[in-house]
Amino acid sequence: MKRPILTALAISAFGIAIPAHAQSTRPAAEQALAREIYKEFIEIQSGFTTGSTTPVARAAEARLLAAGFPASDIHVDGASPTKMNLVVRYHGTGARKPILLLAHTDVVEAKREDWSMDPFKLIEKDGYFYGRGTGDDKAQAAVWIANLIQYKKENFKPDRDLIVALTADEEGGGPFNGVDWLVKNHRDWIDADYALNEGGWGESVDGKKISNDLQVSEKWLMNVRLEVHNKGGHSSLPVDDNAIYHLAGALTRISQFKFPLKTNEVTAAYFKAMAKTESGATKTDLEQVAAGSQAAMQRVAKGSVQWNATLRTTCIPTMLEGGHALNALPQLAAATVNCRVLPEDGIEYVRSALQKAVADTAVAVTVIGTPLIGPASPLRADIMQAVSTVTSQQWPGVVTIPIMVMGGTDGRSLRAAGIPTYGMQGFFFDRDDIHFHGSDERMKVQSFYEGHAFLYDLVKRLSKATPTS
Numbered sequence: 187m188k189r190p191i192l193t194a195l196a197i198s199a200f201g202i203a204i205p206a207h208a209q210s211t212r213p214a215a216e217q218a219l220a221r222e223i224y225k226e227f228i229e230i231q232s233g234f235t236t237g238s239t240t241p242v243a244r245a246a247e248a249r250l251l252a253a254g255f256p257a258s259d260i261h262v263d264g265a266s267p268t269k270m271n272l273v274v275r276y277h278g279t280g281a282r283k284p285i286l287l288l289a290h291t292d293v294v295e296a297k298r299e300d301w302s303m304d305p306f307k308l309i310e311k312d313g314y315f316y317g318r319g320t321g322d323d324k325a326q327a328a329v330w331i332a333n334l335i336q337y338k339k340e341n342f343k344p345d346r347d348l349i350v351a352l353t354a355d356e357e358g359g360g361p362f363n364g365v366d367w368l369v370k371n372h373r374d375w376i377d378a379d380y381a382l383n384e385g386g387w388g389e390s391v392d393g394k395k396i397s398n399d400l401q402v403s404e405k406w407l408m409n410v411r412l413e414v415h416n417k418g419g420h421s422s423l424p425v426d427d428n429a430i431y432h433l434a435g436a437l438t439r440i441s442q443f444k445f446p447l448k449t450n451e452v453t454a455a456y457f458k459a460m461a462k463t464e465s466g467a468t469k470t471d472l473e474q475v476a477a478g479s480q481a482a483m484q485r486v487a488k489g490s491v492q493w494n495a496t497l498r499t500t501c502i503p504t505m506l507e508g509g510h511a512l513n514a515l516p517q518l519a520a521a522t523v524n525c526r527v528l529p530e531d532g533i534e535y536v537r538s539a540l541q542k543a544v545a546d547t548a549v550a551v552t553v554i555g556t557p558l559i560g561p562a563s564p565l566r567a568d569i570m571q572a573v574s575t576v577t578s579q580q581w582p583g584v585v586t587i588p589i590m591v592m593g594g595t596d597g598r599s600l601r602a603a604g605i606p607t608y609g610m611q612g613f614f615f616d617r618d619d620i621h622f623h624g625s626d627e628r629m630k631v632q633s634f635y636e637g638h639a640f641l642y643d644l645v646k647r648l649s650k651a652t653p654t655s
């Protein structure tokens with residue numbers, strides 16, 4: 187995933203669940219299986235350009251077949267021979283629609299020389315698992331498979347089918363993206379009431395667990411091109427009507443333009459929860475933001491880049507081009523403006539707001555490509571309750587908080603396809619120790635096993651939960 191995170195430090199917005207005694211980890215044999223699968227996945231190179239997800243899908247398939255899953259319930263297929271996905275269905279009673287358990291098996295490239303160890307070996311050292319994909323996203327992939335095998339061993343009968351999909355090219359995207367490919371070609375394999383995915387994890391500070399974040403919403407991405415054409419001419423005979431001047435003026439006006447500040451269901455719940463962790467003026471401001479006060483939103487947005495990005499759609503220039511010779515008047519000047527859009531805002535709304543801000547008919551403002559708009563997932567009470575309850579059982583005192591993130595995951599594609607998606611892992615990371623996409627990616631050994639147990643309990647509970655919305 188790509189997730190500039192919203193830090194969450196909060197009290198549950200969904201009521202206090204009663205702490206109960208629960209296992210914080212699964213029995214040793216189950217842990218050993220999860221670790222084995224994790225190791226196997228990590229040691230398969232599945233980088234976007236140099237690797238393949240197919241061997242990961244095949245490894246999972248072999249595990250499932252060995253555990254007695256019928257071949258007819260398993261699909262290995264995809265957009266290209268090196269970009270295969272695995273989909274497996276575990277049958278429930280069928281009383282309710284399935285739950286989709288998603289994880290991507292591709293990883294960001296890792297160069298041996300950038301790391302202090304081999305990135306494609308699972309190395310356990312000083313209480314950490316090291317390796318590319320230890321956090322993003324092979325832990326969740328391994329846990330889904332290990333837990334499914336365990337449910338089968340127990341003869342567990344959920345009220346609904348559980349579908350695990352391990353998919354290709356979340357990091358690279360494009361035509362090989364496994365989720366897009368499945369939605370388009372085999373919707374029936376993955377069709378579900380909702381999906382659980384990466385994108386939300388536990389946050390700790392100096393080893394102390396603070397919150398278990400539930401990602402329910404993502405901003406979506408839209409690139410806009412500003413383009414000015416001009417007849418040009420010799421630079422020795424300049425005129426005021428210059429493409430670069432037009433573009434510079436347009437960008438200056440965009441720098442002064444701000445989209446309106448507002449909250450939505452998710453961010454209002456987020457600010458309400460955050461208020462409980464603050465004191466003084468900030469506490470009051472966050473409470474007022476949650477209640478819809480514009481004045482408070484202005485103060486909060488001004489004080490924090492994160493909160494500003496939470497409260498509004500943002501657009502910022504990222505690339506420039508123009509001119510064709512040192513001694514010629516430019517015939518073209520262009521800029522790319524990158525927008526991160528709130529789920530409820532639309533393409534034409536954003537484009538026309540920029541056009542208006544530019545206020546120059548010489549500057550064409552066009553949308554690049556077709557942005558993929560994913561709506562927010564609803565804050566469903568059955569899901570919120572289950573997550574809150576299992577979180578409190580597993581880690582008494584740790585609160586569940588709904589978040590919207592600025593980055594993106596495959597959840598966007600599923601949400602756009604009408605499958606609400608919730609980012610939830612139960613793997614805890616220290617806030618200052620996120621190595622995803624970087625060198626020496628790692629996860630605490632204890633976090634892996636706790637997440638393993640958390641997801642085991644959570645999926646069981648959800649598979650029996652009564653829908654309340």
Ligand SMILES: [Zn+2]
Nearest residue numbers: 187322323384
């Ligand atoms: Zn990821």
